[in-house]
Amino acid sequence: MFPCVSCQGASVIHKNTMKYEFSQIEKKWQANWQKHNTFSTGNEPDKPKYYVLDMFPYPSGTGLHVGHLEGYTASDITARYKRSCGYNVLHPMGWDAFGLPAEQFAIKTGTHPKATTENNIRSFKETLQAMGFSYDWQREINTTDPAYFKWTQWIFLKLYERGLAYMSEVDVNWCEELKTVLANEEVEEKIAEGYTVIRRPLRQWVLKITAYADRLISDLDELEWPENVKQMQRNWIGRSEGVNIDFELRCHNQKLRVYTTRPDTLFGATYLVISPEHPLAEKLATAQQLVEVKNYIGQAKLKTELERTGLQKEKTGVFTGSYAINPATNEPLPVWISDFVLTSYGTGAIMSVPAHDSRDWEFAKQYSLPIIEVIKSPHDVQEKVFEDKDSTCINSSNGEITLEGLKFTEAFEQMAAWLERKRVGERKVNYKLRDWIFSRQRYWGEPIPIKHYEDGTLGTETNLPLVLPEVEAYHPSSTGESPLANIPDWLYGTDEHGSFRRETNTMPQWAGSCWYYLRFIDPDNSEKLIDPEKERYWMNVDLYIGGAEHAVLHLLYARFWHKVLFDIGVVSSKEPFKRLFNQGMILGEDNEKMSKSRGNVIPADHVLERYGADAVRLYEMFLGPLEQVKPWNTNGIEGISRFLSKVWRLIYPEHEGPAASLTLDAMPDELLRRMHKTIRKVGEDTENLKFNTAIAEMMVLVNELQKAGCRNRNAVETLLILLAPYAPHIAEELWEAIGHNASISSEHFPSYDPALVEDTVLTIAVQINGKLRGTFLAPAKSPKELLLGEAKKVESVLKFLEGQTIVREIVIPDKLVSFAVK
Template sequence: MAYDHLEIEGRWQRYWEDHQTFRALRRAGRPKLYALDMFPYPSGHGLHVGHPEGYTATDIVARYRRMCGWDVLHPMGWDAFGLPAEQHAIQTGTHPASTTASNVATFRRQLRMLGFSYDWSREIDTTDPGYMKWTQWIFLKLFAKGLAFQAEVPVNWCPALGTVLANEEVIDGKSERGGHPVVRQPLRQWQLRITAYADRLAADLDGLDWPETKAKQREWIGRSEGAEVDFRLEGRSESLRVYTTRPDTLFGATYMVIAPDHPLTVTIATPEQRPAVEAYVAAARSKSDLERTACREKTGVFTGARAVNPVNGEPIPVFTADYVLGSYGTGAIMAVPAHDERDFEFATRFGLPIVEVVSPDGALHGPLANAFTEPGIAVQSGQFTGQTTAEMKGDITAWLAAKGLGEAKVNYKLRDWVFSRQRYWGEPIPIYFPVRTAGDPRGGDPYEIDYSRPIAVDQSELPLRLPDLEDYKPGGDPAGPLAKALEWRFFQKDGAWYARETNTMPQWAGSCWYYLRYLDPRNDTAIFDPAAYDEWMPVDLYVGGAEHAVLHLLYARFWHKVLFDIGVVKHPEPFQKLVHQGMILGDPQLIAYQKADGSWVSSDRVTTGAGDEDYVEAGTGVPVTAVRVGDDAVEKKAGGLRLKVDGETRVQSVAFKMSKARGNVVNPDDVVREYGADSLRVYEMFMGPLEQVKPWQTAGLKGVRRFLDRVHTVARRPLSDTPPDPTTQKLLHKTLKKVSEDIEHLRFNTAIAAMMELVNHLASLEAPPRQGIEWLVLMLAPFAPHLAEELWSSGDAAGGGLARPPSIADVAWPAYDPSLVVDEVVEIGVQVNGKVRGRALLARDASEAEAREGALADENVRRFLEGKSIRKLVYVPGRILNLIVG
C-alpha cells in the first residue's frame, strides 16, 4: 500500500535536525570515515538530478559506517563565487551576494529534502568572509614562498567591452557578444608556480586509489625527457636553444623554427625579411589559441637567419611559424622532417630537404612518403650510425654535454596557473602596491602604481573584503571592476599612498582547500585546529564529476602539497579514494528515420553523414531526417522495435543529455513531490553502476517506488515472533552479507536487487518473522532513511510493526553468521562436451564419484551419453560437471 511520503519524509527530516542526529563526533578507539562530496556551485537553476547521484552514494556509505560504529564526517558547503552571479548583477544591479544567498537557500532546501546525513553545523560558503579570510591566508603563504608572482600574460582583451574574455567567448577574433574586435594583449597577471610541483604531482599519483583520472592528470602534466641543444646563429653572437625529445635525430635537422612570440624572432630577422616576419608575428599575436589550432594548414615565414647544425656544421634556415609554441620548451625547435609529422608537413609545403636518419631496418629508403616517428636504427648519423634510437639518445646527449653544446632536460606541458581574474565576484587578492601621486588618487589626481613592488596585506587585516559597487560592469580598465572602487582601492599608510590589487582570484581558489575547512569551520584564529586535522584527515572517499578530473583535483593537490611543505597538513595527498559518478541522461526517446519523400528507413540502415547531426541511408547516401515517434506508434517484433504503420521499419531508442532545448530535464523537486526522496535516492542508485553513464527512466523510478511500497506493506503486517524458517534464515544472512559488501564496494545497484529479492520472499510468507523485517529495515536504512526510520519506530509491540525507539541511524548494523551463507546442497549444471544437458542436486562438497552418479540420474544427460564412453570428467565442486565423451 502506498505510504504518505511527504508527511513521513518531512517529519523525519525535522527529527534529525531537532536531535542533531548527524553531528560529527570523534570518539577514541573507533575507526573513522571522512566521506566528501564535491560541493556544488549554487546556480540559479537549483539542483539537477545529477547532483543527488554522487551525494546519495556517499550518504549511503556514511550512514552504513555510522551503523557499523564508525565516526563519520560527512559535510556539505557551497562553491559560491562565480561568473553567473556577477552576470546577473550586471544585468539587474542585484548584489551578487544576495543572488548567491538566495541560490544557496534553494540548494540547502533541496539537499535537506533528500535526507542526506550531513553535519549541517559545518556548512561552509567560499564567499563568506570567515572562509575567504583563510583562502587569502593561503595565498599569502604562496606569495611568501615565491609561488605567487606577477607576469605579463597575453589575454583576450576587448576594448569595446572593456573586459578580458575567455577563449570560448571569442569567435573569429571578435567578441561573441556584440562582435567587437578582440586583441591578444599582454596583461599583468598573478600566476601560481604549480610547475615547481609538476614532478611531485605526477609521481604521487601512484599511491592513490583513483580511476582513469590519474592518466588524465599525468597527461596534463605531460612530463617528457629530452635534451636542450644550442644552435649557433651565423653572423650573430647569440645562439638559438631548442628542446627536443629526439636528440638522436639531430643529424636530420634541416631547418629550425622559432615561435612568433619568441623574444629573438624579430631580432634575428634579416633586414630584407624583417617586414614579412613582423607582419607574421603581428598576425599570430591577434589569433587566439583556438583559432590557431583550428586552422591546421601550416604557415610560416623565413627569417633570413641561418643557424649551424652543431653535429655536422651544415647551415640551416630559421623560420618562424605558429605551429611552434613560445610557451613550451625553449620556444624554438630543430625541425627533423623525416621523423616528425608536423615538420614533414611544413617541409613539404616549403620545399625543404628531408633527410632520413632513423630507419626501421638500418637501410636507406630514398624519398619518404611520410615521417617515420617510431624508434629504429640510426642512419646517416656520423659516428652514431647503427645505434638504436635508445642508445643514441643517451650517447649523443652525453656527447653534446661534453662539448658544451647541450644538456639533458626534463620538460612539462603543465604551465603556471594564471590566477587573477578581472572580475568582481571573487576573493580579493590580498596585495597592495606603492603609489606615486601628488594629490589624492581617490579624488582623481594623477597617480602611478608601482606594480613591481607587491606588498602582502598583514594577516591581521584579513579577510580583505570586497567593496560594494553601484555598477558591476567591467569599466574599460583592464584592472577589472574593483579599480572603480576608489575609496577601497587607495589608502594611506604612514603618509604614503598605496593601491590594492584589483584583480580577484579565480573560482578554483575556494575549492582548492574546502575539505580542510570542514574540519573546523568556525575557527577564527587558525585555518583549523591541528587536533581536528588528526581526527579526520585524510579524506577517505571523494565522489564527484569527472569534469573536475584535471583542473580542480590538480589545483587542490597542488595547494595541499604547499600546505604540506609548510607543515600545515600532514599527508602529502588529500584524497585517498576518488570516484566519479556517471552522467545521467534524459529519458530515452524513440527515433525513426524518414526520407524527404516521407518513406521510412530502418535505423540499422542509417549512418551519420558529413556533419554530426546529418544522417544518410547506408549504401545510397540519401539524406534522412531523425523523427521522434511516440511509444504507441511502435511495436516489438522479432529482433527489435518496429513502426506499427508498416511493421517493418526499425526504430531506435536513444537517450540524450538532459537539456532545456530537448525538454528532457528532470527536476528533483517534482520527483520528490510525486514519489518521495527515498524513491529518488534508491532509483538513482538502482539505475546501474555509479561510475556509468545512465539514462533516466521514469518507469524505472515507479518500479523503485513500488518496491518501497512493498517493503512498507510487508513490514506493517502482523509479525511472527517465532524464529525464521531455515530458508528465510539463510536468505536473510546471505542478503545481509551481500548488501554489506556491496555498500563497501559502492555496488549499490546489486545491493538493492538483493533487498528486492528478500522483500519478495518475505512477502510470500503468511506472517513474516520479526527478525526478517528488522534486518530488512536496517539494511534499507542507508538507502531509504525516511521510510526505514518510520518502519523502525512505528507500530505497536503487540503485533504489527517494529515499534523500536528512534533513531535507526544509531542502531548497530547486524552481523551475519558465515555458516549460514553457504548452501549445503547445491544445484550444478551438467555439461556433455561443454553443453549444458541437465542439472544435478548435490551436496556442496560431493565427491567426484557422487557427482558422476548424480549426473547420470538425469535422463537427458543419459540420452547424450548413449553409445559413447566418458573420456574425461571435469568436476568443480559447487560449480560444474563437464563430461567429455567420444
C-alpha cells in the same frame, strides 16, 4: 522549518500512516533528525574516523536536477552505512558561492550578488534536506563568508611570501563581453557559450604551480583514484625529458637554442623553425627576406589562438634567409619561421627531423626541404614519415660520435652526453603545464590582499579578511580593471609605509574550493585555518565523490594548494583526497545531456514531490553502476515505489489497522539462508559503491519474505537496518512502528553467519562438448567420483552420450561436470 509531527500522540501517527504516505513520514523524520541533531559529528577520538565528502555545489538559480542528486545520494548512503559500522563519520556540505552568474545577474538587475547567492543557497538547502541527506549542517560553510575567505586570502599571502604568487605581464585570454581574463582551461567553455576570446597582454597575478609539477605527478601513485583521472592529470602536466641544444648561427654572434626530445635524431635535422614571436625572428631575416618575414609575423599576431592551434590544417612558414650549423654534421641548416611552433613551450624554437616527425615531415614536403633517414625505417621516408622509437639509428656518425645501431634510450644518452661534453647542449625537463593565471577583473570574488605603494613596491594586507566594498554598479571599469577600481574609499589608503592603491583584481572561482575540505573539519576556528590536532585526526578525505568534469582543474589546483600547506606545516598529509570516485552523468529521458535548451531537465523537486525522497534515492542508485553514464527513465521509478510499498506491507499487511505483530518463531531454513546471503551481499556491495546490485538483493529478500508470509522479527529488523542507509525515512518509521524508541541510525550493521551463506544442496550442471545438457542436485562438497556418477545418470544427458565415446571428463566441484565426446 518543518512542523514537528513527532510531538503529536503516537496513536495519531499510526492512524495517519497506516498507508504508506511518504510525504508525511519524510517530513516527520527530517524534523526529528534536525531537532535531535542526529547527524552532527561529535568529538569521538577513540572511534575510527571516516570522512566522506561531496564536491560542493555552486548554488545556481536554476536549482538542482536529478543528475546533481546522484553523487550526493551515493555519499549519503556511504555516510550512513559507515556510521552503522561504528565509524565516526564526517559528512559536511557547503557552498562554492563566488562566481560569474550571480555577478552577471547583478550587472543586469542591480541585485547584489550576495542576495542572489543567499536565495539560491536557501533553495538548494531545502532540496538537499528534503532528500534526507545526513549532513552535519552545523559545519555548513560558504566561500563568500568573510570568516571563510579570510583564510583563502591568508593562503594567498603564504603563497606570495614563498614566491609562489607573482605578478607578470602575460598574454592572457581576454573576454571582451565579460571584460575579464579567463584561464586557459575556461576558454573553450566560454567560446562554446558564444563569447569571444582574444589574446592580450596584461599584468596578472600568477601562481607558480609548475614548481610542484613533479610532485603532482609522482604523488598520484599513492592515490586510490580512477586510473583515467590520474592519466588525465599526468597528460595535463605533460612532463617530457629532452635536451636543449645551441645551434651556431652563420653570420650572427648569437646562438639559437632549441628543445628536443629526440636528440637521437640530430643527424637527421635538416632545418630549424622558430615561432613568429621568437626574439630572433626579425633579426635573423636577411635584407632580401625582411619584407616577407615582417608580413608573416604581422599576420601571425592577428590570428587567434584557435586559428593557430585549432584543428589540423596546412602549415605555413617563411624562410629567414639565415643558416645555423648542425653540431653533429656541421652542415648548414636553413632557419624558418612558422606559427606551428609554440612560443610558450620549450625555447620557442625546434630542430626539424622530417624523416621521423610527422609535423616536420609535413612542413618539409610543403617547402621542399630535405628529408634524411637516421632511424632504420620499414619504408621510404620520402613517401611517409616513420616515427617509431623502437628501431635503430643509421647514418649517424661523425669523427667523434657514432649512434649506429643504437636504440632510442641508448642513442639519447650518448648524444646528450656528447652535446654536454661539447658544451652545446644540456638535458632539460619540460612541462606542458603553465603557471596558473590567478586574477580576475571581477567584483564577486575574494579580493587579493595586496597593496601597491606609490614607490612601486608591494605590501600585504595583514588585517584579514579584506572584505568587498559595496558598489553601486557591477560593471567592470573600461580599463579592464574590476569594479573595485571605481570605489576610491576602498581603493586608496595610507599606512606606515606610505600611501597605496589596493589590488583591484579578485581571485578566480577555483580559489575557495582549493581548501574547503579542510575548513569542514574546524569551521568556526577564528584563530587558525584549522586546528592541527583535528587535522591529524580527520585528514585525508576517505572518499571524495563528484563529477568527472573536475578531473583535472579543481583536483589539480586543490592538490597544489594542499602541498603548499603541507610545506608550511598546516596539514600533515601530502595529498588531500585518498579515494576519488566520479559518478557518471545522468542523461535525460531522450538519452541526451540534460540542458535547459533541450528541455529534458528533470528537476529534483518534481520527482521528490511525486515519489518521495526514499524512492528517488533508491532509484538514483538502482539506475545502474554509479560510475556509468545512464539515462533517466521516469517509468522505472514505479518499480521502486512498488518495492517500498512491499516493505511497508510487511509491517502493515492491510491498508488499515495497526502494525502486524511480529513473531519469534524460527524461520524456514531457506529464508534464513536468504537473509544471511542478503546481509553479506548488501554489506559488500555498499562498501564497494555497487548500490544497484545491493538494492536488487534487498528486493529479492523482500519478495521471498512476502511470498512466505514471514513475520519473523529478526528478519524484518535485519531488512530495515540494511535498508536504512538507502531509504532512511521509511526505515525509521517502520522501526518505530515495531516498537523501537531510538533512531534506526544508531543500530549496528548486522553480520552474517558464514555457515548460512553457502548452500548445502547445489545444482550441478552437466555439459557435453561445452553445451549444457542437464542438471542434477548434489550436496555441497560432494567428491568428484560421486558427481561424475550422478552426471552419467541424468536422463537428458544419457541421450547425448549414447553411441559416443567419452574422451575426457572434467569435474569442477560444486559447479559442473563436463564431458568431451567423439
